[in-house]
Amino acid sequence: MGALKQTEEEKTLLPQDIGTDYTFKRKIVWFNAIGFFILHLLALYGGYRLLHCHILTPLFALALMFVSGEGITLGAHRLYSHKAFKASFVVRLAVIILHTIAGQNCLYIWVRDHRQHHKYSDTDADPHNSNRGFFFSHIGWLMSRKHPAVIAKGKTIDMSDLENDSLVMLQKEHYKFLYIIFAIGIPIAIPIYGWNESFTNSLFISYFGRYILQLHATWLINSATHLYGTKPYDKFMNPVENYFISMIALGEGWHNYHHAFPSDYRAAEYGVRYSITTFLIDALAFFGLVYDLKEANSEQVKIRAVKKGDGSHPVFGKQKEMEVNFSDRQVTANG
Ligand SMILES: [Zn+2]
Ligand SMILES: [Zn+2]
Numbered sequence: 001m002g003a004l005k006q007t008e009e010e011k012t013l014l015p016q017d018i019g020t021d022y023t024f025k026r027k028i029v030w031f032n033a034i035g036f037f038i039l040h041l042l043a044l045y046g047g048y049r050l051l052h053c054h055i056l057t058p059l060f061a062l063a064l065m066f067v068s069g070e071g072i073t074l075g076a077h078r079l080y081s082h083k084a085f086k087a088s089f090v091v092r093l094a095v096i097i098l099h100t101i102a103g104q105n106c107l108y109i110w111v112r113d114h115r116q117h118h119k120y121s122d123t124d125a126d127p128h129n130s131n132r133g134f135f136f137s138h139i140g141w142l143m144s145r146k147h148p149a150v151i152a153k154g155k156t157i158d159m160s161d162l163e164n165d166s167l168v169m170l171q172k173e174h175y176k177f178l179y180i181i182f183a184i185g186i187p188i189a190i191p192i193y194g195w196n197e198s199f200t201n202s203l204f205i206s207y208f209g210r211y212i213l214q215l216h217a218t219w220l221i222n223s224a225t226h227l228y229g230t231k232p233y234d235k236f237m238n239p240v241e242n243y244f245i246s247m248i249a250l251g252e253g254w255h256n257y258h259h260a261f262p263s264d265y266r267a268a269e270y271g272v273r274y275s276i277t278t279f280l281i282d283a284l285a286f287f288g289l290v291y292d293l294k295e296a297n298s299e300q301v302k303i304r305a306v307k308k309g310d311g312s313h314p315v316f317g318k319q320k321e322m323e324v325n326f327s328d329r330q331v332t333a334n335g
Helices: 002-012 030-052 056-081 089-102 107-119 134-138 148-154 166-173 175-195 199-222 243-248 255-260 276-286 298-308 328-332
Strands: none
Touching: 030 199, 056 089, 056 107, 056 175, 056 199, 056 276, 089 107, 089 166, 089 175, 107 148, 107 166, 134 199, 166 175, 175 199, 199 243
16 A cells, blocks of 8 residues: 555655755765875876876877767767757767766666656755755765665666666676776777877876766756857756857756757757757757657747746847747757
8 A cells, every 4th residue: 555655646746845944954975085186186287297298198188078068068968968969879888988987877767866856856866956956966875875865766767778788787797897898998008009198197187087077078968058148949947058068068058948848869959059969969860879769849949948047048039928828838849
Protein backbone atom coordinates (compact mmCIF):
# COMPACT_ATOMS: atom_id res chain seq x y z
CA MET A 1 0.00 0.00 0.00
CA GLY A 2 2.85 2.36 0.84
CA ALA A 3 4.37 1.98 -2.58
CA LEU A 4 1.02 2.66 -4.28
CA LYS A 5 0.53 5.86 -2.29
CA GLN A 6 3.99 7.00 -3.23
CA THR A 7 3.21 6.40 -6.91
CA GLU A 8 0.10 8.57 -6.70
CA GLU A 9 2.12 11.33 -5.07
CA GLU A 10 4.70 11.04 -7.80
CA LYS A 11 2.02 11.56 -10.41
CA THR A 12 0.56 14.68 -8.84
CA LEU A 13 3.87 16.29 -7.86
CA LEU A 14 4.57 18.90 -10.54
CA PRO A 15 8.00 20.56 -10.76
CA GLN A 16 6.66 23.88 -9.45
CA ASP A 17 5.30 22.09 -6.39
CA ILE A 18 8.77 21.02 -5.34
CA GLY A 19 10.20 24.55 -5.10
CA THR A 20 13.29 25.49 -3.12
CA ASP A 21 13.54 24.91 0.61
CA TYR A 22 15.83 27.74 1.72
CA THR A 23 16.12 26.31 5.23
CA PHE A 24 17.75 23.13 3.89
CA LYS A 25 21.28 22.72 5.27
CA ARG A 26 23.73 21.38 2.72
CA LYS A 27 26.37 18.91 3.82
CA ILE A 28 29.80 19.45 2.28
CA VAL A 29 31.53 16.44 0.73
CA TRP A 30 35.04 17.30 1.87
CA PHE A 31 36.75 14.76 -0.39
CA ASN A 32 35.33 16.54 -3.45
CA ALA A 33 35.88 20.04 -2.06
CA ILE A 34 39.56 19.38 -1.29
CA GLY A 35 39.93 17.54 -4.62
CA PHE A 36 38.60 20.54 -6.59
CA PHE A 37 40.82 22.90 -4.56
CA ILE A 38 43.93 20.87 -5.43
CA LEU A 39 42.87 20.60 -9.10
CA HIS A 40 42.58 24.40 -9.24
CA LEU A 41 46.06 24.84 -7.75
CA LEU A 42 47.49 22.46 -10.33
CA ALA A 43 45.66 24.31 -13.12
CA LEU A 44 47.02 27.62 -11.83
CA TYR A 45 50.52 26.19 -11.96
CA GLY A 46 49.67 25.27 -15.58
CA GLY A 47 49.00 28.99 -16.11
CA TYR A 48 52.48 29.77 -14.77
CA ARG A 49 54.04 27.13 -17.07
CA LEU A 50 52.66 29.11 -20.05
CA LEU A 51 55.65 31.43 -19.53
CA HIS A 52 58.06 28.55 -20.12
CA CYS A 53 56.47 26.36 -22.78
CA HIS A 54 56.46 25.76 -26.53
CA ILE A 55 53.97 28.07 -28.29
CA LEU A 56 52.17 25.07 -29.77
CA THR A 57 51.26 23.62 -26.37
CA PRO A 58 48.67 26.23 -25.31
CA LEU A 59 47.37 26.38 -28.89
CA PHE A 60 46.94 22.62 -28.82
CA ALA A 61 45.20 22.79 -25.43
CA LEU A 62 42.79 25.44 -26.77
CA ALA A 63 42.08 23.40 -29.91
CA LEU A 64 41.48 20.31 -27.80
CA MET A 65 39.11 22.30 -25.56
CA PHE A 66 37.16 23.43 -28.60
CA VAL A 67 36.98 20.03 -30.30
CA SER A 68 36.18 18.05 -27.14
CA GLY A 69 33.70 20.79 -26.22
CA GLU A 70 31.63 19.64 -29.18
CA GLY A 71 31.50 16.20 -27.53
CA ILE A 72 29.62 18.03 -24.78
CA THR A 73 27.50 20.59 -26.68
CA LEU A 74 26.74 18.77 -29.92
CA GLY A 75 26.93 15.29 -28.40
CA ALA A 76 25.96 14.94 -24.76
CA HIS A 77 23.70 17.99 -24.84
CA ARG A 78 21.83 18.43 -28.13
CA LEU A 79 22.07 14.88 -29.52
CA TYR A 80 21.77 12.69 -26.42
CA SER A 81 20.05 14.79 -23.72
CA HIS A 82 17.46 16.42 -25.98
CA LYS A 83 17.30 14.10 -29.01
CA ALA A 84 17.28 17.28 -31.14
CA PHE A 85 18.54 15.30 -34.15
CA LYS A 86 19.67 11.81 -35.11
CA ALA A 87 23.25 10.88 -35.88
CA SER A 88 25.09 8.20 -37.85
CA PHE A 89 27.39 5.71 -36.13
CA VAL A 90 30.51 7.69 -37.15
CA VAL A 91 29.21 10.86 -35.50
CA ARG A 92 28.14 8.99 -32.36
CA LEU A 93 31.57 7.34 -32.11
CA ALA A 94 33.28 10.72 -32.51
CA VAL A 95 30.97 12.16 -29.83
CA ILE A 96 31.88 9.42 -27.35
CA ILE A 97 35.62 9.91 -27.92
CA LEU A 98 35.44 13.72 -27.71
CA HIS A 99 33.18 13.56 -24.67
CA THR A 100 35.73 11.29 -22.95
CA ILE A 101 38.56 13.74 -23.76
CA ALA A 102 36.54 16.50 -22.02
CA GLY A 103 36.34 14.23 -18.95
CA GLN A 104 33.03 15.44 -17.48
CA ASN A 105 31.93 12.04 -16.15
CA CYS A 106 30.42 9.39 -18.44
CA LEU A 107 27.83 10.49 -20.96
CA TYR A 108 25.09 8.46 -19.27
CA ILE A 109 25.39 10.39 -15.98
CA TRP A 110 25.90 13.73 -17.80
CA VAL A 111 22.63 13.20 -19.71
CA ARG A 112 20.68 11.98 -16.67
CA ASP A 113 21.70 15.09 -14.67
CA HIS A 114 20.88 17.36 -17.60
CA ARG A 115 17.46 15.84 -18.28
CA GLN A 116 16.71 16.19 -14.59
CA HIS A 117 17.90 19.81 -14.71
CA HIS A 118 15.34 20.58 -17.45
CA LYS A 119 12.48 18.60 -15.95
CA TYR A 120 12.83 20.11 -12.45
CA SER A 121 14.61 23.32 -13.40
CA ASP A 122 15.56 25.52 -10.44
CA THR A 123 13.83 23.47 -7.79
CA ASP A 124 15.31 21.21 -5.10
CA ALA A 125 15.11 18.30 -7.57
CA ASP A 126 17.44 20.15 -10.00
CA PRO A 127 21.03 18.99 -9.31
CA HIS A 128 22.31 22.59 -9.74
CA ASN A 129 19.33 24.66 -8.59
CA SER A 130 20.30 28.27 -9.37
CA ASN A 131 17.98 29.60 -6.65
CA ARG A 132 20.78 28.56 -4.30
CA GLY A 133 23.07 31.17 -5.86
CA PHE A 134 26.01 31.44 -8.25
CA PHE A 135 28.54 29.37 -6.31
CA PHE A 136 26.20 26.44 -5.72
CA SER A 137 24.92 26.22 -9.31
CA HIS A 138 28.47 26.67 -10.66
CA ILE A 139 30.60 24.24 -8.64
CA GLY A 140 29.10 23.98 -5.15
CA TRP A 141 26.62 21.28 -6.16
CA LEU A 142 29.55 18.98 -7.00
CA MET A 143 30.94 19.28 -3.48
CA SER A 144 27.64 18.97 -1.59
CA ARG A 145 25.56 15.96 -0.65
CA LYS A 146 22.64 15.69 -3.04
CA HIS A 147 19.30 17.06 -1.86
CA PRO A 148 16.91 14.11 -1.19
CA ALA A 149 14.66 15.41 -4.00
CA VAL A 150 17.56 15.13 -6.48
CA ILE A 151 18.12 11.50 -5.48
CA ALA A 152 14.41 10.62 -5.56
CA LYS A 153 13.65 12.29 -8.88
CA GLY A 154 16.90 11.15 -10.47
CA LYS A 155 15.60 7.59 -10.33
CA THR A 156 12.53 8.56 -12.36
CA ILE A 157 14.40 9.99 -15.37
CA ASP A 158 13.82 7.84 -18.46
CA MET A 159 17.21 6.71 -19.76
CA SER A 160 16.02 3.77 -21.86
CA ASP A 161 17.25 5.29 -25.14
CA LEU A 162 20.80 5.53 -23.78
CA GLU A 163 20.57 2.07 -22.24
CA ASN A 164 19.91 0.77 -25.76
CA ASP A 165 22.93 2.61 -27.19
CA SER A 166 25.90 0.24 -27.13
CA LEU A 167 28.49 3.03 -27.47
CA VAL A 168 27.10 4.94 -24.49
CA MET A 169 26.98 1.82 -22.33
CA LEU A 170 30.50 0.80 -23.40
CA GLN A 171 31.81 4.20 -22.29
CA LYS A 172 29.85 3.92 -19.01
CA GLU A 173 31.24 0.47 -18.25
CA HIS A 174 34.89 1.29 -18.99
CA TYR A 175 34.84 4.99 -18.12
CA LYS A 176 37.86 5.09 -15.76
CA PHE A 177 40.09 3.25 -18.22
CA LEU A 178 38.91 5.39 -21.16
CA TYR A 179 39.41 8.58 -19.09
CA ILE A 180 43.04 7.66 -18.40
CA ILE A 181 43.67 7.04 -22.12
CA PHE A 182 41.65 9.86 -23.74
CA ALA A 183 41.41 12.64 -21.14
CA ILE A 184 44.93 12.28 -19.65
CA GLY A 185 47.20 10.07 -21.76
CA ILE A 186 46.69 11.30 -25.33
CA PRO A 187 46.49 15.05 -24.48
CA ILE A 188 49.80 14.75 -22.58
CA ALA A 189 51.52 12.54 -25.17
CA ILE A 190 50.82 14.67 -28.27
CA PRO A 191 52.84 17.77 -27.21
CA ILE A 192 55.70 15.54 -25.94
CA TYR A 193 56.02 13.48 -29.13
CA GLY A 194 54.72 16.16 -31.50
CA TRP A 195 57.04 19.09 -30.71
CA ASN A 196 59.32 17.91 -27.88
CA GLU A 197 57.36 19.61 -25.09
CA SER A 198 58.47 18.68 -21.56
CA PHE A 199 56.35 16.23 -19.56
CA THR A 200 55.77 18.88 -16.86
CA ASN A 201 54.45 21.50 -19.31
CA SER A 202 52.30 18.97 -21.08
CA LEU A 203 50.83 17.62 -17.84
CA PHE A 204 50.02 21.02 -16.32
CA ILE A 205 48.88 22.88 -19.46
CA SER A 206 47.40 20.19 -21.69
CA TYR A 207 45.72 18.28 -18.88
CA PHE A 208 45.15 20.25 -15.64
CA GLY A 209 44.85 23.75 -17.15
CA ARG A 210 42.72 22.67 -20.09
CA TYR A 211 40.50 20.45 -17.94
CA ILE A 212 39.69 23.09 -15.32
CA LEU A 213 39.18 25.90 -17.85
CA GLN A 214 36.75 23.78 -19.85
CA LEU A 215 34.88 22.76 -16.70
CA HIS A 216 34.33 26.43 -15.84
CA ALA A 217 33.04 27.18 -19.35
CA THR A 218 30.50 24.36 -18.94
CA TRP A 219 29.59 25.31 -15.37
CA LEU A 220 28.87 28.91 -16.42
CA ILE A 221 25.88 27.57 -18.36
CA ASN A 222 24.43 26.24 -15.10
CA SER A 223 25.27 29.36 -13.11
CA ALA A 224 25.58 32.60 -15.14
CA THR A 225 22.99 31.70 -17.79
CA HIS A 226 20.47 31.04 -15.04
CA LEU A 227 21.19 34.37 -13.37
CA TYR A 228 22.45 37.22 -15.60
CA GLY A 229 20.73 38.20 -18.85
CA THR A 230 17.43 38.83 -20.61
CA LYS A 231 14.32 36.62 -20.92
CA PRO A 232 12.77 37.37 -24.32
CA TYR A 233 10.91 34.05 -24.50
CA ASP A 234 9.81 33.31 -20.95
CA LYS A 235 10.20 35.60 -17.96
CA PHE A 236 8.67 33.02 -15.62
CA MET A 237 11.82 30.87 -15.59
CA ASN A 238 15.38 31.55 -14.38
CA PRO A 239 17.38 30.79 -17.60
CA VAL A 240 18.49 33.86 -19.59
CA GLU A 241 20.06 34.86 -22.91
CA ASN A 242 23.74 35.63 -22.30
CA TYR A 243 25.94 36.74 -25.20
CA PHE A 244 29.25 36.35 -23.35
CA ILE A 245 28.57 32.75 -22.35
CA SER A 246 27.50 31.95 -25.92
CA MET A 247 30.88 33.20 -27.10
CA ILE A 248 32.90 31.01 -24.76
CA ALA A 249 30.57 27.98 -24.59
CA LEU A 250 30.24 27.20 -28.32
CA GLY A 251 26.80 28.80 -28.66
CA GLU A 252 25.12 27.41 -25.55
CA GLY A 253 24.37 30.72 -23.85
CA TRP A 254 20.97 31.40 -25.45
CA HIS A 255 19.55 29.63 -22.48
CA ASN A 256 16.11 31.26 -22.12
CA TYR A 257 15.31 30.06 -25.63
CA HIS A 258 16.85 26.66 -24.92
CA HIS A 259 14.71 26.07 -21.82
CA ALA A 260 11.62 27.31 -23.70
CA PHE A 261 12.28 25.00 -26.68
CA PRO A 262 14.75 22.34 -25.41
CA SER A 263 14.55 19.97 -28.36
CA ASP A 264 15.36 22.65 -30.95
CA TYR A 265 18.73 21.56 -32.40
CA ARG A 266 19.86 25.20 -32.76
CA ALA A 267 19.50 25.97 -29.01
CA ALA A 268 18.88 29.55 -30.14
CA GLU A 269 16.29 31.28 -32.28
CA TYR A 270 18.46 32.39 -35.15
CA GLY A 271 20.61 29.30 -35.41
CA VAL A 272 24.04 30.69 -36.14
CA ARG A 273 23.62 33.84 -34.03
CA TYR A 274 27.06 32.94 -32.74
CA SER A 275 26.53 29.22 -32.36
CA ILE A 276 29.43 27.26 -33.74
CA THR A 277 27.70 24.06 -32.61
CA THR A 278 24.64 24.80 -34.79
CA PHE A 279 26.94 25.59 -37.72
CA LEU A 280 28.64 22.23 -37.23
CA ILE A 281 25.33 20.31 -37.04
CA ASP A 282 24.20 22.04 -40.27
CA ALA A 283 27.48 21.06 -41.95
CA LEU A 284 27.14 17.42 -40.81
CA ALA A 285 23.53 17.42 -42.04
CA PHE A 286 24.71 18.67 -45.43
CA PHE A 287 26.88 15.55 -45.72
CA GLY A 288 24.07 13.31 -44.47
CA LEU A 289 25.90 12.38 -41.26
CA VAL A 290 23.12 13.74 -39.04
CA TYR A 291 19.43 13.98 -39.89
CA ASP A 292 15.87 14.60 -38.60
CA LEU A 293 16.84 17.99 -37.15
CA LYS A 294 14.08 19.38 -34.91
CA GLU A 295 13.31 23.07 -34.60
CA ALA A 296 10.49 25.21 -33.23
CA ASN A 297 8.62 27.09 -35.95
CA SER A 298 8.54 30.87 -35.95
CA GLU A 299 4.85 30.96 -34.98
CA GLN A 300 5.54 28.95 -31.80
CA VAL A 301 8.43 31.28 -30.96
CA LYS A 302 6.35 34.39 -31.61
CA ILE A 303 3.48 33.18 -29.42
CA ARG A 304 5.79 32.25 -26.57
CA ALA A 305 7.74 35.52 -26.78
CA VAL A 306 4.64 37.72 -26.88
CA LYS A 307 2.75 35.84 -24.19
CA LYS A 308 5.53 35.09 -21.74
CA GLY A 309 8.61 37.13 -22.75
CA ASP A 310 10.02 40.07 -20.78
CA GLY A 311 9.70 42.40 -23.80
CA SER A 312 13.39 42.24 -24.79
CA HIS A 313 12.80 40.23 -27.98
CA PRO A 314 14.11 42.34 -30.89
CA VAL A 315 11.04 41.67 -33.08
CA PHE A 316 8.20 40.44 -30.86
CA GLY A 317 9.19 42.29 -27.67
CA LYS A 318 6.85 45.22 -28.18
CA GLN A 319 3.89 43.28 -29.57
CA LYS A 320 0.79 43.00 -27.46
CA GLU A 321 -0.80 39.68 -26.55
CA MET A 322 -3.99 40.69 -28.36
CA GLU A 323 -2.22 40.73 -31.71
CA VAL A 324 -1.42 37.05 -31.54
CA ASN A 325 -3.88 34.22 -31.85
CA PHE A 326 -2.97 32.00 -28.92
CA SER A 327 -3.56 28.37 -28.36
CA ASP A 328 -2.11 26.60 -25.36
CA ARG A 329 -1.12 23.67 -27.48
CA GLN A 330 1.10 25.89 -29.61
CA VAL A 331 2.59 27.73 -26.68
CA THR A 332 3.71 24.58 -24.94
CA ALA A 333 4.72 22.66 -28.07
CA ASN A 334 8.34 21.56 -27.84
CA GLY A 335 8.72 23.19 -24.46
ZN1 LIG B 1 19.74 25.33 -17.77
ZN1 LIG C 1 19.63 21.43 -22.28
